[in-house]
Amino acid sequence: MASNSSGGGSDRQRTAQQRLSIIAGHLQRPVDGNPAILAEECKAQESKPDASSEERRVPRRRQEIMKWNGWGYSDSRFLFNKKGQAEFTGKRYRLSGMIIPGLKDWMEGTFGASLQHKAPATPILNSNAIQPPNLHEAFVEELKSTGIPFSHDAEDRVFRAHGHCLHEIFALREGKFGRVPDMVVWPNCHNDVVKIVELACKHNVCLIPYGGGTSVSSALECPHEETRSIVSLDTSQMNRILWIDEKNLTVHVEAGIVGQDLERLLNESGYCTGHEPDSMEFSSLGGWVATRASGMKKNIYGNIEDLVVHIKMVTPRGVIEKSCMGPRMSTGPDVHHFIMGSEGTLGVVTEVTMKIRPMPEYQKYGSVVFPNFEQGVACLREVARQRCAPASIRLMDNEQFKFGHALKPQVSSIFTSFLDGLKKLYITKFKGFDPNRLCVATLLFEGDREKVLQHEKQVYDIAAKFGGLAAGEDNGQRGYMLTFVIAYLRDLGMDYYVIGESFETSVPWDRVLDICRNVKARIVRECKEKGVQFPPLSTCRVTQTYDAGACVYFYFAFNYRGLSDPVHVYEQVEHAAREEILANGGSLSHHHGVGKLRKEWMRDTISNVGMGMLKSVKDYVDPNNIFGNRNLL
Amino acid sequence: MTGTYRDSGRVGRPAEEEDFVDILEERRRSSDLGHAFRTFNPQPYKGAPPSSIAELNKAVLESQYLRYVAKEIAMETGSSEENVRKEAGAILEEMSQNLQLGFIRLMGYTLTKVFKRLFRSIYVNMEGLNMLQQAVQESPVILMPNHRSYLDFLIISYVLFTYDIPVPVIAAGIPLAGMKIVGEILRRSGAFFIRRAIGSDKLYWAVLSEYVRTIVRKGFAPVEFYVEGLRSRTLKSLTPKLGMMHMVLEPFFKGEVFDITLVPISISYDRVLEESLLAHELLGVPKPRESTKGLLKASSVLQEDYGCMHVSFGRPLSVRQLCEGKMNRCQYNLIPRDLPQKPTAEAQACVSWLAHLMVRIQEEGFLISPWSLMACVMLQTPTRGLTEEGLLWHQLTEKTLWLRKLALGFGARLNWPGDVPDSDVMSSTLTLHRSIVQRKAGRVYLVQEEKPVRKHPIGPEEGVMRTAAAVLMLASYRNQSMHVFVRPAMLATAILITKSTQRDELLTFFSFLQNVFSTEFIFIPGSSSQDFEEACFLLKKCGAVRISQQEVTVSDGGLEVLEFLQKLLQPFIDSYQLIFRFLCKEGVHVFTEKQLLPAVRSLATKLILSGELQTYEALSSDTQKNVLSALRRLEALTKSRASEQNEYNVNKAVVRRTGDILCGKIPPQMLQATPDARL
Numbered sequence A: 001m002a003s004n005s006s007g008g009g010s011d012r013q014r015t016a017q018q019r020l021s022i023i024a025g026h027l028q029r030p031v032d033g034n035p036a037i038l039a040e041e042c043k044a045q046e047s048k049p050d051a052s053s054e055e056r057r058v059p060r061r062r063q064e065i066m067k068w069n070g071w072g073y074s075d076s077r078f079l080f081n082k083k084g085q086a087e088f089t090g091k092r093y094r095l096s097g098m099i100i101p102g103l104k105d106w107m108e109g110t111f112g113a114s115l116q117h118k119a120p121a122t123p124i125l126n127s128n129a130i131q132p133p134n135l136h137e138a139f140v141e142e143l144k145s146t147g148i149p150f151s152h153d154a155e156d157r158v159f160r161a162h163g164h165c166l167h168e169i170f171a172l173r174e175g176k177f178g179r180v181p182d183m184v185v186w187p188n189c190h191n192d193v194v195k196i197v198e199l200a201c202k203h204n205v206c207l208i209p210y211g212g213g214t215s216v217s218s219a220l221e222c223p224h225e226e227t228r229s230i231v232s233l234d235t236s237q238m239n240r241i242l243w244i245d246e247k248n249l250t251v252h253v254e255a256g257i258v259g260q261d262l263e264r265l266l267n268e269s270g271y272c273t274g275h276e277p278d279s280m281e282f283s284s285l286g287g288w289v290a291t292r293a294s295g296m297k298k299n300i301y302g303n304i305e306d307l308v309v310h311i312k313m314v315t316p317r318g319v320i321e322k323s324c325m326g327p328r329m330s331t332g333p334d335v336h337h338f339i340m341g342s343e344g345t346l347g348v349v350t351e352v353t354m355k356i357r358p359m360p361e362y363q364k365y366g367s368v369v370f371p372n373f374e375q376g377v378a379c380l381r382e383v384a385r386q387r388c389a390p391a392s393i394r395l396m397d398n399e400q401f402k403f404g405h406a407l408k409p410q411v412s413s414i415f416t417s418f419l420d421g422l423k424k425l426y427i428t429k430f431k432g433f434d435p436n437r438l439c440v441a442t443l444l445f446e447g448d449r450e451k452v453l454q455h456e457k458q459v460y461d462i463a464a465k466f467g468g469l470a471a472g473e474d475n476g477q478r479g480y481m482l483t484f485v486i487a488y489l490r491d492l493g494m495d496y497y498v499i500g501e502s503f504e505t506s507v508p509w510d511r512v513l514d515i516c517r518n519v520k521a522r523i524v525r526e527c528k529e530k531g532v533q534f535p536p537l538s539t540c541r542v543t544q545t546y547d548a549g550a551c552v553y554f555y556f557a558f559n560y561r562g563l564s565d566p567v568h569v570y571e572q573v574e575h576a577a578r579e580e581i582l583a584n585g586g587s588l589s590h591h592h593g594v595g596k597l598r599k600e601w602m603r604d605t606i607s608n609v610g611m612g613m614l615k616s617v618k619d620y621v622d623p624n625n626i627f628g629n630r631n632l633l
Numbered sequence B: 001m002t003g004t005y006r007d008s009g010r011v012g013r014p015a016e017e018e019d020f021v022d023i024l025e026e027r028r029r030s031s032d033l034g035h036a037f038r039t040f041n042p043q044p045y046k047g048a049p050p051s052s053i054a055e056l057n058k059a060v061l062e063s064q065y066l067r068y069v070a071k072e073i074a075m076e077t078g079s080s081e082e083n084v085r086k087e088a089g090a091i092l093e094e095m096s097q098n099l100q101l102g103f104i105r106l107m108g109y110t111l112t113k114v115f116k117r118l119f120r121s122i123y124v125n126m127e128g129l130n131m132l133q134q135a136v137q138e139s140p141v142i143l144m145p146n147h148r149s150y151l152d153f154l155i156i157s158y159v160l161f162t163y164d165i166p167v168p169v170i171a172a173g174i175p176l177a178g179m180k181i182v183g184e185i186l187r188r189s190g191a192f193f194i195r196r197a198i199g200s201d202k203l204y205w206a207v208l209s210e211y212v213r214t215i216v217r218k219g220f221a222p223v224e225f226y227v228e229g230l231r232s233r234t235l236k237s238l239t240p241k242l243g244m245m246h247m248v249l250e251p252f253f254k255g256e257v258f259d260i261t262l263v264p265i266s267i268s269y270d271r272v273l274e275e276s277l278l279a280h281e282l283l284g285v286p287k288p289r290e291s292t293k294g295l296l297k298a299s300s301v302l303q304e305d306y307g308c309m310h311v312s313f314g315r316p317l318s319v320r321q322l323c324e325g326k327m328n329r330c331q332y333n334l335i336p337r338d339l340p341q342k343p344t345a346e347a348q349a350c351v352s353w354l355a356h357l358m359v360r361i362q363e364e365g366f367l368i369s370p371w372s373l374m375a376c377v378m379l380q381t382p383t384r385g386l387t388e389e390g391l392l393w394h395q396l397t398e399k400t401l402w403l404r405k406l407a408l409g410f411g412a413r414l415n416w417p418g419d420v421p422d423s424d425v426m427s428s429t430l431t432l433h434r435s436i437v438q439r440k441a442g443r444v445y446l447v448q449e450e451k452p453v454r455k456h457p458i459g460p461e462e463g464v465m466r467t468a469a470a471v472l473m474l475a476s477y478r479n480q481s482m483h484v485f486v487r488p489a490m491l492a493t494a495i496l497i498t499k500s501t502q503r504d505e506l507l508t509f510f511s512f513l514q515n516v517f518s519t520e521f522i523f524i525p526g527s528s529s530q531d532f533e534e535a536c537f538l539l540k541k542c543g544a545v546r547i548s549q550q551e552v553t554v555s556d557g558g559l560e561v562l563e564f565l566q567k568l569l570q571p572f573i574d575s576y577q578l579i580f581r582f583l584c585k586e587g588v589h590v591f592t593e594k595q596l597l598p599a600v601r602s603l604a605t606k607l608i609l610s611g612e613l614q615t616y617e618a619l620s621s622d623t624q625k626n627v628l629s630a631l632r633r634l635e636a637l638t639k640s641r642a643s644e645q646n647e648y649n650v651n652k653a654v655v656r657r658t659g660d661i662l663c664g665k666i667p668p669q670m671l672q673a674t675p676d677a678r679l
């Protein structure tokens, strides 16, 4: 991004104007067009898709570009090549096409995994193994007459039957399918959704909204006790930016848009939302609202609840929305907060107005190495105290530091490691850092250049007080780049008998160290007790800082050779780990949500009365449980 | 879930099969100095970096907790925060240990000399030590020995030093600190000192608890403390004290450490150094001058033979595992952890349960000597029979051997040498305890203190006291094995008193007995039904009863066991009844403990002289205090609030009713059927 900040207001406005026209081109309609009209016309657009919007769209047939039984794009995956070296295929990512020499050793050393012991996934989706759809004929008939596209093709249905929990992916790899939706419907706009919901109510059909399918809380799983016809309402085709308001810096977007498209489109006009969950390639705006998502750069831009200005949701009772876009209101409890986190139990979020910001002029990565995790946490705490957190600051524990190291690709200018050369000497010899204790924080600064540099200095000065040494931009950048490929790694692990997952919590500052230690230790102990034959990987990172606490992520994986029911063992251990989190003052979830996976703890989490309040909202809004995914309550 | 600790595989296993090693043997063969200067290089706790004593104390004084309490106290008293914190510093100084390896060596050297003179052997179980060595590396460890003699104070440190395990810091009473040089030596050997009766001294509590918690949190060193609080004067386990227990557990409850390991340690003596002193303390009479001087003059004590000592390290127990399902740690989520917080009822119950459990495990780990079994047998004979007629030696032998079998069946760990003829074991036991019993012409007599050289002949009351001292000594040794018999004995008593065969009625009476005697013996709260089942199982196992779904019936020949067991309990029942009787007398309404004890004592003396009261144990201040706490539990006594000096009001109806149930006048059908119900 060019740094012509000196140009003053008019200059900037001109650039923005240009960007806007580009966007307008993409959108194929005037930016100041009446959104209502726009929505009415949504069918017409469907029939004549333009090239550029086609390019960014998630196709209805996800199978065209995505894996049916693993993470992400079909063309991108980790594998061990003939020479036994790990390699990342495809062209999409920076790591694509590269060899990762250290990964094999790391996997063997960490998990006791071996290239000789492979656990390959079922190669193709066998449609015969899927139960035939339970269609509600009258509903189907009436839906047909609306012209809204739908399908009861087995592949389409399987794709919408799961999120990305370990047990979900594991079952797919084994070619096992539980209850899947009976059909998939693709509304194209708000009004389509209104019609679908009306029909569902009329015929008592169960609806499950589907955004990007990245849920990690069993939220998308079809309840087995559901006997009605289940319709997955896929929002992916509702993916337009309807308008941008430069005066108020807001954007009005259809809720099915996925994160990367939203950011890319906004960037083209010089803006961003700054909302970047690690899943942003695939997760959708509606999904974020429905789960109360959190993005990596929340320190500057805020979490989804800070970003949202207006929400439109279609419920069995009708449409809920506020009458104006005042930036804050005192009008009783904020009804947005019934919608945010509702996890698809109340209705479908169709359109959202969000805050936008001019794209940052300057971005800079950074990293700091600390002698140990305790010092690192103390530093993050101090950064939070001084309220000077960069756009992102993450602290990895020693195991993750090593892991990051193992993922270093063979040749690349940006991929020099700080353990190389002089720095290696400096850290391990001169400073006496113990390579088995040190840990690393990665940083991302954003803003105008001068402020970034100033800010950077402030943060590094604080870090120095806690024994932290600046360890270079490359390490920071690599760290953030890896966030998008890490999800692919789980599939590689599963190819070699290693299963794992991450889970998160939020916790007051004074408990961060305790919770990290205790949960990690609990995982190790539980694995041992449950008969896991190899020591598990049990690691954590602090990924967000707040005034009063932090968000902590745990990663847990193990080699399951020798276990007859590895998923069950996995689930028991994760369950125990969650109990441990709660016993240590951690929350049930910072941003992944509750879904069905963590439902059992809801009552203890929000009290009886709290449950009653939520329940009464559900009973009023959706008395017949049309939105019957049974999350949360 | 008392079952968890029982699978240690030791119940019922003869002691010889275990890997007890005599640590004095090596000392007798090699140089004491060599031992003192051995390389001491233990594997420390891995969970936290080591910290110095200065760092430890600083962390305590600068803790948010102490700062908060100091502020509160300053507000309440109007003194400056600065001053309060200074005061806290002074308290810490008085309290804190100053563990130094040099002093451990000195202590090691001295103790080697002392132990070699006093004891034939000191046996330590290697299996337990090995487990401990592992455990200290993984979690903060709490060492929980019982306390029967001042000699145990440093024994654990001595053993750990010998086996290259980190030596503990030890909670000790202030009186020890009072002995100037000794106090300082102990301090440098790891002792930290706690005032007695801290009561309402808020600052003191704060400093102490933060001190203990910090040690545990940092894994500074293993913490050793007596969960019984005091040295037991009766050689019986004492109801555990919960304050210290709570302090050491809190870091786990609050998630500050992943786990804490509790190691119950059972120390058993063949012969206790302070035996006579203890008996006299219980009687509230001064020890005859001769022996006091003797105790002071180490030389004379060192001449005596105290047999063997057994130090048995129990299996390390994970607090995390024990507390599972008993303790919801989320209760600490809503108040900052380093602010004072009153423990919830749940936390208190959990701490109490754990503390009782530890004492029970200590009990199960004791090694029971032949002498303790002999004491059980001898106390079945009327006292006069022991002092005047004497007990036939062969009868004593026979009955003791019979009891040995019973005890083994009940799962006791016996310290009965297998390679020596039983008669020799009996004889040498008698020799070891010649201060209490003597054999003359095939009969065994209780030894009474020598008459002091005095002009006046002694009066009858004084005679009672002299006999009482000997009886109480004997009773103490009996107490060493009471924990083995108490549950079956209560069932036996229930059977014989109620004459019922109905399980539910027997359970009701059994629970009643437990309730009455729960200060006297250790029962894990809430385990009444399990205890009852255990008692049934044991009596069935030894063939005394038959058990069906509904009934417990005495089997042919079972009466001998039942009567023996009931008689074991009889002195307790008689003593309680005596005090009940006293309290129901006219004129007694409100009294203080100070008034009660002598009054009861003089009544008991009178009744003993008249032959109406069989047991001398009613004279023991320990028994009397236990009755008071039983009656308070039963709400027969209430403390009047206004008074400073523990004034009680008596509810005579309740006392009378309790006595009536105890002697079988009120049948169990009339009691509530639920096991742990109040009366």
Ligand SMILES: Cc1cc2nc3c(=O)[nH]c(=O)nc-3n(C[C@H](O)[C@H](O)[C@H](O)COP(=O)(O)OP(=O)(O)OC[C@H]3O[C@@H](n4cnc5c(N)ncnc54)[C@H](O)[C@@H]3O)c2cc1C
Pocket: A163, A164, A208, A209, A210, A211, A212, A213, A214, A215, A216, A219, A220, A235, A255, A256, A276, A277, A278, A279, A282, A283, A284, A285, A286, A287, A288, A289, A290, A291, A292, A293, A294, A295, A296, A343, A344, A345, A347, A348, A349, A350, A487, A591, A592, A593, A629, A631
């Ligand atoms: C690799 C990976 C990384 C992740 N990183 C993050 C992260 O950094 N931050 C974060 O917050 N989360 C993260 N997640 C979790 C997940 O991406 C979020 O929960 C996301 O918000 C889900 O969005 P989605 O569009 O994929 O929703 P889906 O998975 O399709 O659905 C999730 C839930 O929302 C409901 N729902 C979806 N769309 C709508 C709608 N329009 N109206 C009403 N209900 C709807 C569904 O019914 C379901 O209950 C991550 C997940 C993965 C697998």
